[in-house]
Amino acid sequence: MFTTRPELAGTFGMVASTHWLASSAxxxxxxxxxxxxxxxxxxxxxxxxxxxxxxxxxxxxxxxxxxxxxxxxxxxxxxxxxxxxxxxxxxxxxxxxxxxxxxxxxxxxxxxxxxxxxxxxxxxxxxxxxxxxxxxxxxxxxxxxxxxxxxxxxxxxxxxxxxxxxxxxxxxxxxxxxxxxxxxxxxxxxxxxxxxxxxxxxxxxxxxxxxxxxxxxxxxxxxxxxxxxxxxxxxxxxxxxxxxxxxxxxxxxxxxxPTVSLDVFGWQVHKVGSWSQGPVLLQQLAMLEALDDMPEPASAAQIHRVVEVAKLAFADRDANYGDGADLTRLLDPSYAAERAGLVGAEAGPALRHGRGRLPTYALEGGTAPVGLGVGEPTLGVGTHPSATETDAEPVVSPWGTTRGDxxxxxxxxxxxxxxxxxxxxxxxxxxxxxxxxxxxxxxxxxxCWLQDGLSDTLAPGRRPRATLSPSFAVRDGVQLSFGTPGGDQQDQWQLVFFLNHAVHGMNLQAAIDSPTWHTTALVSSFYPRQTDTQLVVEARVGHAVEDLRKLGHDVQVADPWSLGRVSAVSRDSETGLLRAAANARGQQGYAVGR
Structure with missing residues (x-):
């Protein structure tokens, strides 16, 4: 497989980040x-x-x-x-x-x-x-x-x-x-x-x-x-x-x-606790493992399955996660199997949470007037010539809030x-x-929400339920560190990377370079907290676009190299071999090492 850069390998040290100057430092x-x-x-x-x-x-x-x-x-x-x-x-x-x-x-x-x-x-x-x-x-x-x-x-x-x-x-x-x-x-x-x-x-x-x-x-x-x-x-x-x-x-x-961890696909995957969205990656992996027989990478079948699982997991996130929340039942294998059973042959609705309570604002499809400034930056998605009439989000808006980086x-x-x-x-x-x-x-x-009685209701001295979500995984002495910018997309883009590497056997750079996607059918973590319907895919998925539309997905086609900014390093504790890779998307990320 052609990759934008080589997967680095060495024994001295590896640094990967979202800016070449930081990696060099x-x-x-x-x-x-x-x-x-x-x-x-x-x-x-x-x-x-x-x-x-x-x-x-x-x-x-x-x-x-x-x-x-x-x-x-x-x-x-x-x-x-x-x-x-x-x-x-x-x-x-x-x-x-x-x-x-x-x-x-x-x-x-x-x-x-x-x-x-x-x-x-x-x-x-x-x-x-x-x-x-x-x-x-x-x-x-x-x-x-x-x-x-x-x-x-x-x-x-x-x-x-x-x-x-x-x-x-x-x-x-x-x-x-x-x-x-x-x-x-x-x-x-x-x-x-x-x-x-x-x-x-x-x-x-x-x-x-x-x-x-x-x-x-x-x-x-x-x-x-x-x-x-x-x-x-x-x-x-x-x-x-x-x-x-x-x-x-x-x-x-x-x-x-301590981390929150789960054994899936032969790896022990570690995430930050319920004050972040981190465990949503574990929920997605548990459901996918329960479904068994992962389809081919970037195929319509795989994208459909992964995005349907994502919608279920993020609905649980929106209804349950918050500082101090107990996620034990959400990470139980029997619950994962129950949720996985909801994945059908066609696109399902958003916000199907299995436990917890969603904000009324989200259930009513609330939208707030968009005001001044930008609440969270975003790596520009762009609009590919084959896109539908739905425009891609702007990089930033002078009067509003955009999502994700x-x-x-x-x-x-x-x-x-x-x-x-x-x-x-x-x-x-x-x-x-x-x-x-x-x-x-x-x-x-x-x-944080201003509605009383939710898992992430605003209160003094509380950690907001952030989207920030670094990852760590271990298998047979190999330690894998990875993550990406992207707001609500972080644990979707990381999921695609991890499946590419852990399930399909791609090296770190190939797993990053492979086409990716995400859904917006969740409650945005950023003002004005909207819930959308799109399945956003990179144009490189090719014919999968029409197949996904036939399955009922609201597909938005993004530029070929526009989604995700994953970077990763790994260490083999037995051999001392170090590896690293970084994303060419955005033209800033870089891995260095020897």
């Missing part, structure tokens, strides 16, 4: 003697600078990892919680039925930086100065800006000029793709973080603890608290101040927890440490820049 750390945790953090801080429309220091990150000293996969939760003042009643007082996707009302505690500092402190080997070196250099001296960043800024330029002057100061005039772009305020923030860390003494761990305090109790928390007291325009069409306070930040720290990092080193992480949030187009810090806050609370 991570590899540079490995070359200097750092381990996978050091490299992943360096790559992540570089992504803050190079993919600011996809993630930032004000966002969040879930991490699944194994350490050389302990092969048991663990989760580090870098998903910050909702403010202490956040409640459905507070939003109803403002006349809101949904949490806005933009502005300050949807801000949660920024968890990404805390998670990376914690991971390096507990499992890394390098000092904060070394970890931040590349990111500071790119922020201070400039980096060649990617076209996706430019397109995003151009789409919201009027919003910045009219309502968000701090963002206009940082990002306007709109840069030209490939030219150097700087963020001196962010560079100064990271330089001060290093200075406050080193003021704590020469001990590496003490320095990282001091950096955590500076972020969550010091100058960063103080600036965020003050900024959130200002009213800014958001999706509601009104100016609202934020609910996040310095006290909320001081009370939060990242936490470790972020970042991903996979790293493996020669000692046996492996990291899978999906950083996101703090998008430059979704919330105004905190001018003194050089970054904006996240809007993850838009994933």
């Amino acid at each position: 991570g590899m540079a750390i490995l070359e200097r003697g750092g381990n996978a945790f050091d490299a992943a953090a360096a790559a992540a801080f570089t992504l803050h600078v190079c993919e600011p429309h996809m993630n930032g220091p004000g966002g969040e990150v879930p991490v699944i990892f194994v350490a050389a000293s302990d092969p048991t996969p663990q989760v580090l939760c870098g998903q910050g919680v909702t403010p202490g003042l956040a409640s459905p009643a507070r939003f109803r007082e403002l006349g809101l039925d949904l949490v806005p996707g933009t502005g300050l009302l949807a801000a949660t505690v920024p968890g990404a930086v805390g998670a990376w500092l914690t991971l390096v402190r507990d499992h890394g080997t390098m000092r904060l100065r070394d970890i931040l070196d590349v990111a500071i250099g790119y922020a201070e001296h400039g980096h060649p800006v990617a076209s996706g960043v430019v397109e995003t800024i151009a789409a919201v330029a009027d919003l910045f000029r009219t309502y968000w002057p701090s963002s206009a100061k940082q990002w306007l005039p709109t840069p030209t793709a490939g030219n150097l772009v700087r963020n001196p305020a962010l560079a100064a923030t990271y330089r001060r973080l290093v200075a406050e860390a080193e003021a704590a003494g020469s001990d590496r761990e003490r320095q990282l603890d001091a950096a955590l305090c500076a972020w969550y109790e010091g100058f960063v928390a103080e600036a965020i608290d003050g900024f959130c007291r200002t009213a800014v325009m958001d999706d509601s069409g009104r100016a609202n101040s934020g609910l996040l306070t310095g006290a909320d930040m001081a009370a939060w720290r990242p936490s470790y927890e 972020t970042c991903h990092i996979d790293v493996a080193d020669r000692w046996g440490n492996v990291v899978s992480a999906t950083p996101s949030g703090g998008w430059l187009q979704s919330s105004p820049t905190v001018d003194s810090l050089g970054f904006c806050l996240g809007t993850r609370a838009q994933m």
